[in-house]
Amino acid sequence: MRLFLSTFFLQLAFLTAPHAQSIRISVFNSQEINYFTVNISEGRYVLRSNGETLGEYKKGIFYFSKQGNSIEVRDKRNLIGKFQEVELKPMEESGILKVNPVSPNLEGREYDGNLMVRMSGSRMKIINVLDLEKYVAAVIEAEGGNHAEPEFYKAQAVLIRTFTIKNLYKHAEEGFDLCDEVHCQAYLHRCTQNADILSATVSTAGKVLVDQDGVLIMSPFHSNCGGKTSASGMVWQKDLPYLKSVTDPFCSVGKQATWTASISREDWLKFLADYTKSPIDYSRYDFSFKPAQRARYISIHGIELNMRTVRETFGLKSAYFSIQDLDGKITFNGRGYGHGVGMCQEGAMEMARVNYSWLDIIHYYFKDVEVVDYREMELHRFKSGKE
Ligand SMILES: [Zn+2]
Ligand SMILES: [Zn+2]
Structure with a gap:
């Protein structure tokens, strides 16, 4: 009887959920x-x-x-x-x-x-x-490429599905659920039938991540964290208990582990004048520095420099870098690619390659989260997931 009842309610949830x-x-x-x-x-x-x-x-x-x-x-x-x-x-x-x-x-x-x-x-x-599962497969391909291990694709499938269910009402007023841009998730075309991606989607079908209160989590990922992921509060408004900074030894072999970029010293001084709105002439200061770790701000010659602002102004790959001030040039030596919050894709790919499971990967980058099936969640949860 109990089995019958729960099956019955499950079916009911299916029938009444508009886009389950x-x-x-x-x-x-x-x-x-x-x-x-x-x-x-x-x-x-x-x-x-x-x-x-x-x-x-x-x-x-x-x-x-x-x-x-x-x-x-x-x-x-x-x-x-x-x-x-x-x-x-x-x-x-x-x-x-x-x-x-x-x-x-x-x-x-x-x-x-x-x-x-x-x-x-x-x-x-x-x-x-x-x-929905075909959509998840297509987004895995767009966001995670075609050359990774099955366990990586499974972890990626669960993150993408979690985002999808949490954001089902993002564009409701426009008459659709999500757009195909990075504003939501990149969706370029149908999955080109990569067998590993398709079976990763099938074997994790319905699975999403919730926090300790049973609420769908924010499930961000990025290309490479540079050896240390960012706590959510370092990049966004809020610190979340499941998005803490973790040390990541796995992504150092990734293609995006390090980068360099240079600008002229002139452009740098122009930026500082703009940023500080101060009459101080910084042209004789040396701006070389090495961060001990990821930081939201660094303090240099009395300037509280927001690393993210520097990243955005100069189109840098990450906000995790040192500066070399030499011969009229400012050179950024950086680590990683992306905001650094949540799953580091290149770290996760390496974890999968050395035989960690998708669950190991999830729990490495997300703390105190649980895997549940969204089809068994109550409907109002979908609504409460609206950002
Ligand atoms: Zn959108
Ligand atoms: Zn990493």
Whole structure:
């Protein structure tokens, strides 16, 4: 009976959760697209608008163009109609579409699942509705590349899924869940069927991370921490109990372990004048320094220098660097790539390579977190995850 009841509630949660299994992503989100074509690469599709079927298609090309305040849809021969919202939906469980923007002319991308095109103000919005796990696989590929170990992909899958579920309402007012840019998570196209990525997604299906209060965590990651990750408070507003600074001996073999960049001393002095708003002439000071560890601020000649501001001003790979002030040049010798908070991808890749499991990796970079299945969480938790 107990088993029956819990299964029953599980199913109920599934039926009532609006996007428990599929997710709506605004694709080509940063582009204002006025004209694009869609090819059916695989599967059979129906074209629908307002609940009405306009046609069934096996192969074919469709032309979508913005005409005034509506979307004109044509196939190879005919005008199909003008719509405010129109949808291409697979007739079987799966299907693949290729979207080719013509104006502006951009490289085409393949997507799994549905495509919804709708007018939003004066813009055409292209929204890809697809299975959440297929989305997770595609984001792993975009964010984690194609050449890592299976255990790394599993850790990455859990972080990406956690972010996805926590942020399901990020773009709700615009009529979709997430965008395809780094604002949410990079989603470039459907997963190109990397077997390790796909099986990492399947074997961790539904798994997400919660903190000690059972709340979905922030699950950031970055390319390389330079040997020490940042506590969240060092980069963002808040210190979080699960995002502490950890020493990472694994990423020193990574491609992004170190970097150098130089600017002219003139540019540096200009920056300081701007930064300090002080009349002091710093031109005779020596700005060489070596940080003992990661720090949010360093104090140099009475200046409280925000490392992140320096990073952003000069487009540096990280805020973890020393400075060499020599021969009219300021040279930054830096470590790592990215904000340094959460999982260090190159460290995690190395951990996986030397046989740590995905759970070891997660617990190394995130403290006191637990793995749960989001499908068993109460619905209001999804809402409380809104940032
Ligand atoms: Zn976004
Ligand atoms: Zn690292």
